Amino acid sequence: MSSLAGGKVTLKHIAENTGYSINTVSRTLRGLYVAEPTAQKIKAAAADLGYIGNSVASSMRSGATRIVAVILGDLANPHYSRIVKIIVNYLDRHGYTATIYNTEDNILHEKNAIISSIRQGADGVLICPNEFDGGNVEFLKAAGLPFVVFGRDIADPAVTSVKLDDVKGGALAARHLVKLGCRRILFVNGPKGVATSMERLEGYRQAPAGLGIPNDKDNVLFAPGLFNTVSADERRWAVLARRICRMDFDGILAFSDQMALKVLQVLRNEGFSRIPIDRIPVVGFDNIMESFPLPLPLSSVGYAGEDMATAAPALLMEMLRGGDFKPRHLVLDVMVYARG
Amino acid sequence: MSSLAGGKVTLKHIAENTGYSINTVSRTLRGLYVAEPTAQKIKAAAADLGYIGNSVASSMRSGATRIVAVILGDLANPHYSRIVKIIVNYLDRHGYTATIYNTEDNILHEKNAIISSIRQGADGVLICPNEFDGGNVEFLKAAGLPFVVFGRDIADPAVTSVKLDDVKGGALAARHLVKLGCRRILFVNGPKGVATSMERLEGYRQAPAGLGIPNDKDNVLFAPGLFNTVSADERRWAVLARRICRMDFDGILAFSDQMALKVLQVLRNEGFSRIPIDRIPVVGFDNIMESFPLPLPLSSVGYAGEDMATAAPALLMEMLRGGDFKPRHLVLDVMVYARG
DNA sequence: TTGAAAGCGCTAACAG
DNA sequence: CTGTTAGCGCTTTCAA
Numbered sequence: 046m047s048s049l050a051g052g053k054v055t056l057k058h059i060a061e062n063t064g065y066s067i068n069t070v071s072r073t074l075r076g077l078y079v080a081e082p083t084a085q086k087i088k089a090a091a092a093d094l095g096y097i098g099n100s101v102a103s104s105m106r107s108g109a110t111r112i113v114a115v116i117l118g119d120l121a122n123p124h125y126s127r128i129v130k131i132i133v134n135y136l137d138r139h140g141y142t143a144t145i146y147n148t149e150d151n152i153l154h155e156k157n158a159i160i161s162s163i164r165q166g167a168d169g170v171l172i173c174p175n176e177f178d179g180g181n182v183e184f185l186k187a188a189g190l191p192f193v194v195f196g197r198d199i200a201d202p203a204v205t206s207v208k209l210d211d212v213k214g215g216a217l218a219a220r221h222l223v224k225l226g227c228r229r230i231l232f233v234n235g236p237k238g239v240a241t242s243m244e245r246l247e248g249y250r251q252a253p254a255g256l257g258i259p260n261d262k263d264n265v266l267f268a269p270g271l272f273n274t275v276s277a278d279e280r281r282w283a284v285l286a287r288r289i290c291r292m293d294f295d296g297i298l299a300f301s302d303q304m305a306l307k308v309l310q311v312l313r314n315e316g317f318s319r320i321p322i323d324r325i326p327v328v329g330f331d332n333i334m335e336s337f338p339l340p341l342p343l344s345s346v347g348y349a350g351e352d353m354a355t356a357a358p359a360l361l362m363e364m365l366r367g368g369d370f371k372p373r374h375l376v377l378d379v380m381v382y383a384r385g
Numbered sequence: 386m387s388s389l390a391g392g393k394v395t396l397k398h399i400a401e402n403t404g405y406s407i408n409t410v411s412r413t414l415r416g417l418y419v420a421e422p423t424a425q426k427i428k429a430a431a432a433d434l435g436y437i438g439n440s441v442a443s444s445m446r447s448g449a450t451r452i453v454a455v456i457l458g459d460l461a462n463p464h465y466s467r468i469v470k471i472i473v474n475y476l477d478r479h480g481y482t483a484t485i486y487n488t489e490d491n492i493l494h495e496k497n498a499i500i501s502s503i504r505q506g507a508d509g510v511l512i513c514p515n516e517f518d519g520g521n522v523e524f525l526k527a528a529g530l531p532f533v534v535f536g537r538d539i540a541d542p543a544v545t546s547v548k549l550d551d552v553k554g555g556a557l558a559a560r561h562l563v564k565l566g567c568r569r570i571l572f573v574n575g576p577k578g579v580a581t582s583m584e585r586l587e588g589y590r591q592a593p594a595g596l597g598i599p600n601d602k603d604n605v606l607f608a609p610g611l612f613n614t615v616s617a618d619e620r621r622w623a624v625l626a627r628r629i630c631r632m633d634f635d636g637i638l639a640f641s642d643q644m645a646l647k648v649l650q651v652l653r654n655e656g657f658s659r660i661p662i663d664r665i666p667v668v669g670f671d672n673i674m675e676s677f678p679l680p681l682p683l684s685s686v687g688y689a690g691e692d693m694a695t696a697a698p699a700l701l702m703e704m705l706r707g708g709d710f711k712p713r714h715l716v717l718d719v720m721v722y723a724r725g
Numbered sequence: 726t727t728g729a730a731a732g733c734g735c736t737a738a739c740a741g
Numbered sequence: 742c743t744g745t746t747a748g749c750g751c752t753t754t755c756a757a
Contacts (some may be wrong), residue, residue, distance in 0.1 A: 053750095055750060055751085056750070056751070057750080065727080065728090066727065066728045066729075067728090067729095067750090067751080067752095068727075068728060068729080068752085068753095069726085069727055069728075071750095071751070071752065072726095072727085072752095075752090078726080079726075079727085080726060080727090083726085083727085097500055097503050097504050098504050098750090098751085099504065099506065099749095099750055099751070100504050100505045100506065100751095101441055101444045101445050101450065101505070101506045101749090101750080101751090102445060102733095102749070102750035102751040102752085103750075103751050103752070104441045104733095104751090105441050105442060105445045105732095105733050105734075105735090105749085105750075105751070105752090106732080106733055106750080106751045106752040106753075107733090107751080107752060107753085108733080110441065112484075112505075119470070120466055120469060120470040120473065121463070121466050121467045121470040121676045121677070123461070123463050123466070123677065126460055126461050126463070126466030126469075127461045129460060129466075129485070130459070130460040130461045130487050133460065133485055133486070133487045134487055134489070137486075137487075137494075142484050142501060142505060143484060143485055144452075144482050144483060144484045144485075145469070145473055145483055145484075145485050146473070146477075147470050147473045147474055147477075149474070154477075160437055161482060163437050164437050164438050164439065164440050165440045165441070165452075165482060166439065166440065166441045303677070303678065306677075306678045306679060306680055307678040309678075309680035310678040310679060310680040311678075312680070313680050322680070336461045337461070337463065337643070337646075338643065338646045338647040338649075338650040338651075339646060339650060340646055340649035340650040340652070340653050340662070340681070341680070341681075393734095395734060395735085396734070396735070397734080397735095405743075405744090406743065406744050406745075407734090407735080407736095407744090408736080408737095408743075408744060408745080409742085409743055409744075411734095411735070411736065412736095412742095412743085415736090418742075419742070419743085420742060420743090423742080423743085438734090438735085439733090439734055439735070440735095441733090441734080441735090442733070442734035442735040442736090442749095443734075443735050443736070444735090444749095445733085445734075445735070445736090445748095445749050445750075445751090446734080446735045446736040446737075446748080446749055447735080447736060447737085447749090448749075
């Protein structure tokens with residue numbers, strides 16, 4: 046590499062070095078048709094000079110950045126970090142770069158993330174929107190950027206989305222516990238009003254009464270929040286823990302694996318060791334044990350077939366390829382990963 | 386917003402709409418000095434048209450992208466996802482966007498990530514390099530991009546890095562276990578040859594013999610790999626588990642929290658429930674419980690003061706601000722977060 | 726098969 | 742305080 050000394054190597058330098066025009070160099074390096082001997086000389090010169098293209102300039106002219114923006118609430122949640130990892134790898138294999146926006150489940154941050162995605166010229170967006178997103182998805186749609194919503198369903202038929210079958214998940218989880226002999230299930234659900242919480246609850250209640258599942262309202266608790274830094278309120282969790290300890294149950298269903306662990310942790314911290322996971326079945330959602338080792342018999346509801354983390358970018362790539370893309374609302378199948 | 390109909394709004398449109406020059410519009414929107422009434426008219430027009438700048442064009446001209454590339458091995462590892470989350474939030478507050486590269490601890494991917502960072506014109510790089518990185522850091526250095534290495538020390542005095550005090554960490558962990566009465570500590574270390582493993586082992590052995598710590602080589606095992614998808618080999622973990630069960634120990638020190646959990650999990654899966662974490666003290670590294678609820682008495686070595694996740698981008702911002710930046714090798718203090 | 730010219734949208738430099 | 746001009750490095754278009 047004879048280049049390290051003087052600044053960035055550009056197409057112009059290669060052109061001057063080989064005697065060909067900038068255009069021919071550009072065409073060669075992009076693999077467009079050029080006479081073989083010419084191409085060889087140019088490629089050799091490019092390698093020799095240590096040429097690395099300038100995507101800013103190329104994006105400027107072509108209008109495409111090969112950047113995909115990924116917008117979500119909490120990257121530290123193992124469920125999401127696993128998803129992001131798979132997305133990043135997927136995009137990489139397809140020649141795209143991922144920019145990550147962590148909104149902390151804040152609507153304003155989310156809006157800014159969308160604006161930033163537009164500003165930087167992202168070719169597309171993968172977004173797991175806040176449940177109360179106050180029109181951000183609408184805004185994104187109006188911007189004309191191709192995007193896929195994951196982890197949530199959007200009523201708009203023009204919006205493409207991928208999510209798990211939460212109603213079925215709730216039902217399967219309940220059935221699983223009943224089959225294990227549970228008759229008084231405690232459901233520690235997500236926050237009230239969150240669509241996913243409501244769907245899982247619906248499934249939980251749908252599960253055939255014949256199986257002996259109690260639909261007692263008192264056995265359903267709503268968590269004080271998800272796990273973004275902002276809403277994690279230790280005191281409210283402690284209150285919840287004390288309440289749980291006064292209740293009567295023989296199995297636990299939690300909104301997510303993380304929440305299941307949180308509940309167990311808080312019970313432990315509060316000194317209520319009388320509810321060991323080794324003695325009472327616990328079921329969560331997300332199946333985080335797939336990517337994270339846990340020495341606990343935590344069962345979990347997770348995807349049964351196609352993975353959301355793969356499906357979402359796959360759909361986006363399809364949109365980006367052009368052609369006539371018909372919006373879709375994928376609801377992926379789920380199953381219980383039993384552990385005990 | 387009277388704009389949604391016709392394509393992207395540019396400075397030119399605002400200029401035409403207000404009668405000012407493109408330059409004045411640009412200056413206004415960047416907050417440079419402009420007469421107040423002028424600024425107001427322009428800002429109003431920009432808002433009215435729903436103007437969102439084009440950073441590709443601005444980067445093209447100014448040479449700065451306000452993009453920072455973050456390169457690491459395994460985003461799904463909760464230790465790293467927490468770090469990335471904090472980094473992303475930090476960069477965001479400083480007006481930077483983060484592009485993430487997940488190398489799967491593969492040297493070639495890492496090199497490609499660096500090349501991609503250069504190509505996209507990243508203003509800087511935050512990298513946690515593979516332990517056997519085959520000159521990638523050298524390559525990055527030669528490219529002239531400002532960068533900070535985190536999680537690892539690089540001998541080169543010209544390279545700025547941030548890491549934890551692993552030697553001290555190993556010593557503190559050993560002392561902690563001894564104080565709890567352990568006399569035969571099992572150290573499940575990281576892979577052989579990895580610098581971090583070796584430093585923690587060094588600290589472990591440095592811990593005063595007077596405390597009764599056995600330096601018996603047989604009590605130190607090396608893990609078959611870290612947790613990137615590639616090297617996670619269940620069979621080799623099972624072998625390790627069986628070996629552990631034939632050993633005699635009364636406390637466990639693990640290379641990381643994730644590894645501690647993995648060991649406990651594998652022991653469990655292999656049917657060796659005779660080593661419950663509730664009866665034997667276990668210490669790991671990374672203190673992942675800070676960001677992830679675990680209903681287990683897992684003690685952990687983590688940073689005592691400044692957080693690596695904040696220090697790394699802070700150093701990079703300092704480099705990017707210009708001025709005379711002196712390369713530094715930060716070794717952050719650690720402590721034991723005791724849980725039992 | 727190759728070259729010349731234009732220009733993407735913006736900012737920097739300078740002039741007024 | 743505001744306008745004019747030039748040009749970042751590349752791809753596109755058109756001509757040869």
